[in-house]
Amino acid sequence: MREVVLNAPVTSSPAIVRNVAEMAAIPRSIDGFLVTHAHFDHLFEVPAMQRQFGGIVIGSKTATLLSEASGMSRRSLRPSLPGKIYRVGKAKVRVLDAAHDKVLGRISYPGLIDEALPTPPSRAKDWKIGVPLAYIIEIEGQRIYIESGGTPGFLPPVSDVDVATIGVAVKGSQKRYADAVRQLNPELIIASHQDNFFLPLSSGFQFSVLSNFPRVIATHESEALPGKLVVMDYFHTLELK
Numbered sequence: 001m002r003e004v005v006l007n008a009p010v011t012s013s014p015a016i017v018r019n020v021a022e023m024a025a026i027p028r029s030i031d032g033f034l035v036t037h038a039h040f041d042h043l044f045e046v047p048a049m050q051r052q053f054g055g056i057v058i059g060s061k062t063a064t065l066l067s068e069a070s071g072m073s074r075r076s077l078r079p080s081l082p083g084k085i086y087r088v089g090k091a092k093v094r095v096l097d098a099a100h101d102k103v104l105g106r107i108s109y110p111g112l113i114d115e116a117l118p119t120p121p122s123r124a125k126d127w128k129i130g131v132p133l134a135y136i137i138e139i140e141g142q143r144i145y146i147e148s149g150g151t152p153g154f155l156p157p158v159s160d161v162d163v164a165t166i167g168v169a170v171k172g173s174q175k176r177y178a179d180a181v182r183q184l185n186p187e188l189i190i191a192s193h194q195d196n197f198f199l200p201l202s203s204g205f206q207f208s209v210l211s212n213f214p215r216v217i218a219t220h221e222s223e224a225l226p227g228k229l230v231v232m233d234y235f236h237t238l239e240l241k
Contacts, residue, residue, distance in 0.1 A: 001198040004124045010040065011122075012070075017048045020201065024235040026053070031089030034135045035059030036148040037100055038066055039109060040127035041197055047072045058086060058093065062113040062130025069117035081131065082157075091139035096157050098134035101149040101173040103210070136161070142240055145184055148193050149173035155183045162187050163240065164227070169193040170210045177216055178223050186227040190238070191216060194231070205234045 003010045020026075030053040033046055043063055047070040050057055056076050057067055064077040078086065082097040100107050111128040121127055134147040134156065142162045149167025150156075152175045156164075164186035167173050173193075181189060194211035207213050213231070220229050232238060 004040075004198075007123050007125060009122045010044070010124065012045055012048050014048050014052070016201065017045055017052060020235070021052065025237065029053055030055040031091070032086075032093070033057045033059075034093065034133075034137075034146060035063045036098065036134065036146070037132045038063040038113075038127050038130040040121075040124045042148065043067065043127055050076060056086075056088065058084075058088075058095065058135075060112075060130035060133060062111075062128055065113045065116060066121055066127060069120045071120070080133065082133065088137075091137050094136045094138075096134040096136060098132040098147050099150045099154040100129055100132045101151055101167065101170050103170055144240075145186070150176055150180065152176045152179075156180055159183055160185050163190065164188070165190045165192050167193040168211065168213070168216050169208065171212070174212060174215055174219070178219050178225060181220070181225045181227060189220075189227045189229045191229060191231050195234075201234060205231075 032055045033050060035043055035046060035057060038060060043066060046057060047067050050072055056078055058078045058080055061079040064079040067077055068074055080095045082095050084095040086093045107129060109125055109128055112130055113128055136158050137144040144163040145156060145158060145161045146165045147167055149169050151172050161184050164184040166180055166189055168177055168191050194207055194213055196206045196208040199206055
């Protein structure tokens with residue numbers, strides 16, 4: 001938090017990536033990474049993870065240019081816009097339109113990056129948002145929707161999924177939660193982006209100040225929304241059968 005507030009340099013930690021991989025029992029190889037937008041809290045360690053586990057990185061042009069500047073090979077990057085479809089391992093991945101939620105009425109670190117960067121990103125403000133994206137993954141009969149949040153009135157462009165990962169970080173994304181769930185009509189909802197990612201991982205999962213997760217639970221219950229709502233703890237794996 002101090003480095004972000006003071007706009008000080010932040011550095012990647014391959015050691016933390018290795019430790020998390022061991023604690024979470026991440027497989028030795030990964031087919032792909034889906035980047036919803038290019039802010040540092042979503043993209044920061046992706047290059048280090050890709051170097052360790054392999055796979056392709058799908059994201060906006062801004063996200064892929066930041067990744068390349070951070071040391072990733074261009075061969076592993078897939079700059080994308082809504083409408084693109086990829087085969088990633090056994091899955092078909094379709095790129096969808098999305099919106100980024102607002103904090104105190106504005107989007108943090110706005111902007112696009114259209115050209116290769118001469119130096120690696122080093123401060124939080126260097127990771128511009130780019131074009132926000134969502135994804136629908138189809139694999140072995142399952143449809144999995146992934147986003148990181150949104151604004152009221154901007155609903156997911158798909159429906160009838162098995163699993164929906166829905167961002168609930170701040171008031172705006174919490175306000176759209178009910179409409180998003182009704183649109184997606186999932187069997188399982190994984191709440192995301194509600195953790196305090198400024199704390200050390202050794203502190204364990206803790207909700208962020210703005211997440212107000214009791215409000216999300218209350219909304220889900222009072223409006224009798226479809227699907228079971230779950231919160232994923234750190235280092236745990238959810239297996240779909």
